[in-house]
Amino acid sequence: MARGITLVESSRADHQKIAQALLAALLPETGKAVRLGLSGTPGVGKSTFIEAFGRLLTGKGLRVAVLAVDPSSARTGGSILGDKTRMELLARDPRAFIRPSPSGGTLGGVARRTREAMLLAEAAGYDVILVETVGVGQSETSVADMVDMFVLLLAPGGGDELQGIKRGIMELADLIVVNKADGDLAPAARRAQTEYQAALHLMRPKTAAWTPHVLLASALKGEGLDKVWEAAEAYRTALTKSGDLDRLRANQAKAWFWTELREGLIASLKTDPKAAALVPQLEREVGEGGTTPTAAARRLLGLVLGRAEEA
Amino acid sequence: MARGITLVESSRADHQKIAQALLAALLPETGKAVRLGLSGTPGVGKSTFIEAFGRLLTGKGLRVAVLAVDPSSARTGGSILGDKTRMELLARDPRAFIRPSPSGGTLGGVARRTREAMLLAEAAGYDVILVETVGVGQSETSVADMVDMFVLLLAPGGGDELQGIKRGIMELADLIVVNKADGDLAPAARRAQTEYQAALHLMRPKTAAWTPHVLLASALKGEGLDKVWEAAEAYRTALTKSGDLDRLRANQAKAWFWTELREGLIASLKTDPKAAALVPQLEREVGEGGTTPTAAARRLLGLVLGRAEEA
Numbered sequence: 001m002a003r004g005i006t007l008v009e010s011s012r013a014d015h016q017k018i019a020q021a022l023l024a025a026l027l028p029e030t031g032k033a034v035r036l037g038l039s040g041t042p043g044v045g046k047s048t049f050i051e052a053f054g055r056l057l058t059g060k061g062l063r064v065a066v067l068a069v070d071p072s073s074a075r076t077g078g079s080i081l082g083d084k085t086r087m088e089l090l091a092r093d094p095r096a097f098i099r100p101s102p103s104g105g106t107l108g109g110v111a112r113r114t115r116e117a118m119l120l121a122e123a124a125g126y127d128v129i130l131v132e133t134v135g136v137g138q139s140e141t142s143v144a145d146m147v148d149m150f151v152l153l154l155a156p157g158g159g160d161e162l163q164g165i166k167r168g169i170m171e172l173a174d175l176i177v178v179n180k181a182d183g184d185l186a187p188a189a190r191r192a193q194t195e196y197q198a199a200l201h202l203m204r205p206k207t208a209a210w211t212p213h214v215l216l217a218s219a220l221k222g223e224g225l226d227k228v229w230e231a232a233e234a235y236r237t238a239l240t241k242s243g244d245l246d247r248l249r250a251n252q253a254k255a256w257f258w259t260e261l262r263e264g265l266i267a268s269l270k271t272d273p274k275a276a277a278l279v280p281q282l283e284r285e286v287g288e289g290g291t292t293p294t295a296a297a298r299r300l301l302g303l304v305l306g307r308a309e310e311a
Numbered sequence: 312m313a314r315g316i317t318l319v320e321s322s323r324a325d326h327q328k329i330a331q332a333l334l335a336a337l338l339p340e341t342g343k344a345v346r347l348g349l350s351g352t353p354g355v356g357k358s359t360f361i362e363a364f365g366r367l368l369t370g371k372g373l374r375v376a377v378l379a380v381d382p383s384s385a386r387t388g389g390s391i392l393g394d395k396t397r398m399e400l401l402a403r404d405p406r407a408f409i410r411p412s413p414s415g416g417t418l419g420g421v422a423r424r425t426r427e428a429m430l431l432a433e434a435a436g437y438d439v440i441l442v443e444t445v446g447v448g449q450s451e452t453s454v455a456d457m458v459d460m461f462v463l464l465l466a467p468g469g470g471d472e473l474q475g476i477k478r479g480i481m482e483l484a485d486l487i488v489v490n491k492a493d494g495d496l497a498p499a500a501r502r503a504q505t506e507y508q509a510a511l512h513l514m515r516p517k518t519a520a521w522t523p524h525v526l527l528a529s530a531l532k533g534e535g536l537d538k539v540w541e542a543a544e545a546y547r548t549a550l551t552k553s554g555d556l557d558r559l560r561a562n563q564a565k566a567w568f569w570t571e572l573r574e575g576l577i578a579s580l581k582t583d584p585k586a587a588a589l590v591p592q593l594e595r596e597v598g599e600g601g602t603t604p605t606a607a608a609r610r611l612l613g614l615v616l617g618r619a620e621e622a
Binding site: 112167171198254283287298 | 562
């Protein structure tokens with residue numbers, strides 16, 4: 001499977017051909033795992049949590065794959081996520097598989113490769129796929145778009161949490177887990193749980209089948225992790241019963257299709273030499289107010305599609 | 312200006328040619344108005360609010376244009392927004408201009424026409440542009456993407472508010488106004504203000520220059536509206552000073568350019584007879600899990616771009 005994922009991550013045309021054929025052949029074997037997304041800023045204890053949670057699951061006999069979406073890996077050539085040195089025990093667990101984030105040039109490229117790695121892991125029989133992200137740019141939205149349940153991991157408050165949760169993230173969450181709910185931080189953790197619960201209560205749930213809520217956990221002490229898994233199982237049961245899980249996955253697949261289509265069309269535009277030079281110039285003019293966005297887009301479309309006017 | 316907006320809204324190629332030329336000529340005259348977005352579900356008192364707020368502004372000698380984004384108008388041929396019968400006094404005000412939502416086939420089409428109408432209104436010298444939306448689909452995001460400040464109008468609570476705010480909307484808001492804060496509902500309004508303020512406090516502000524907060528108002532009694540305008544002015548001052556307003560508008564224009572480009576490419580795909588038939592079929596197969604989204608997209612791209620493989 002690791003070799004399969006390497007093929008999927010490769011940009012080489014010959015590798016891609018095999019990778020896509022592999023995915024097509026294995027597609028009927030996919031879809032069976034529990035797909036969980038996990039987001040948390042540095043300092044919230046994500047590696048400790050994943051290791052402890054992962055070992056809880058392997059202890060139950062489940063096979064767990066840990067993948068990661070980290071767009072910065074495209075720039076630095078390495079990723080802080082999926083770092084096996086921070087999850088040593090899990091990395092050595094025969095029922096676990098940990099893979100660092102792929103590089104991909106863009107968040108879209110990284111997301112696609114991660115989704116495809118997920119399909120391979122499912123076909124290989126993994127029961128739970130955890131996709132982690134660190135909260136850079138739009139990576140949480142990407143991850144939420146490929147998993148069944150999006151879990152937001154937070155610290156009890158104070159310190160870096162004073163800056164607040166990045167906009168748009170709380171509303172992606174199907175479950176919030178306040179970590180480090182032990183020792184001196186226990187009272188702060190309970191207060192944070194109350195505050196986030198109140199905020200969630202103001203928002204309309206995505207489905208009648210599930211009301212997002214807030215759990216307390218201490219990954220370090222191994223507390224509360226069983227409740228997180230219970231919540232994940234309850235979520236899966238409820239959304240399977242209501243039909244929401246099938247609808248969610250179908251919609252995610254279709255949205256992925258449209259994204260690939262759009263990005264493929266834009267990419268082809270950039271291979272057109274006339275267009276490739278014009279895009280950054282037009283984008284700059286638009287930003288400066290020198291031309292309307294519609295006029296700029298139509299000029300480019302006219303050039304590329306060979307039509308003088310788009311109406 | 313009304314005739315200009317009619318041209319902009321028309322789908323006819325000849326009208327569009329004139330409209331785009333008009334917009335190009337007027338572009339240097341745009342950008343001077345205060346652009347406010349206003350969202351609120353039915354029952355929150357939006358028409359009453361807009362009328363009262365609009366008249367407060369015209370009373371100060373300002374010229375106010377009220378536009379609307381209502382994607383359902385594409386289907387029903389009419390819109391409940393921009394309904395002059397619900398804002399009679401403002402409709403008769405010589406300093407005000409009210410326009411119902413354009414039809415446009417899609418939310419994207421409606422949004423583009425509204426943005427262009429806004430540019431025309433600015434060139435015509437309107438000081439404040441209010442863009443209202445009723446909360447269907449992604450219309451709030453569309454409106455937030457075209458205005459400087461996004462104002463969320465809420466009812467005090469109970470009744471339809473028990474269902475909560477649609478996910479993603481609270482985080483778009485630069486200002487929340489709890490309406491109907493009068494009489495029997497005043498205590499509920501104050502409680503709602505406290506709750507939403509607490510929720511906002513958990514979220515990271517979009518910019519250091521502005522902290523979103525919650526105001527109370529009674530559009531019926533004309534109370535609190537001056538504070539809403541003060542907040543809008545304070546927001547504009549702060550974001551102009553920090554450079555955030557220019558950055559916001561430049562980014563909005565660029566994003567609009569990319570959206571027009573993508574949608575233009577997708578539209579051209581649909582005029583290709585081979586592709587047009589294949590799109591719904593592939594989308595269905597993808598949703599059912601019969602093919603991977605990447606394979607489906609590449610098949611279509613190969614067909615349309617004439618290349619057998621995309622790597």
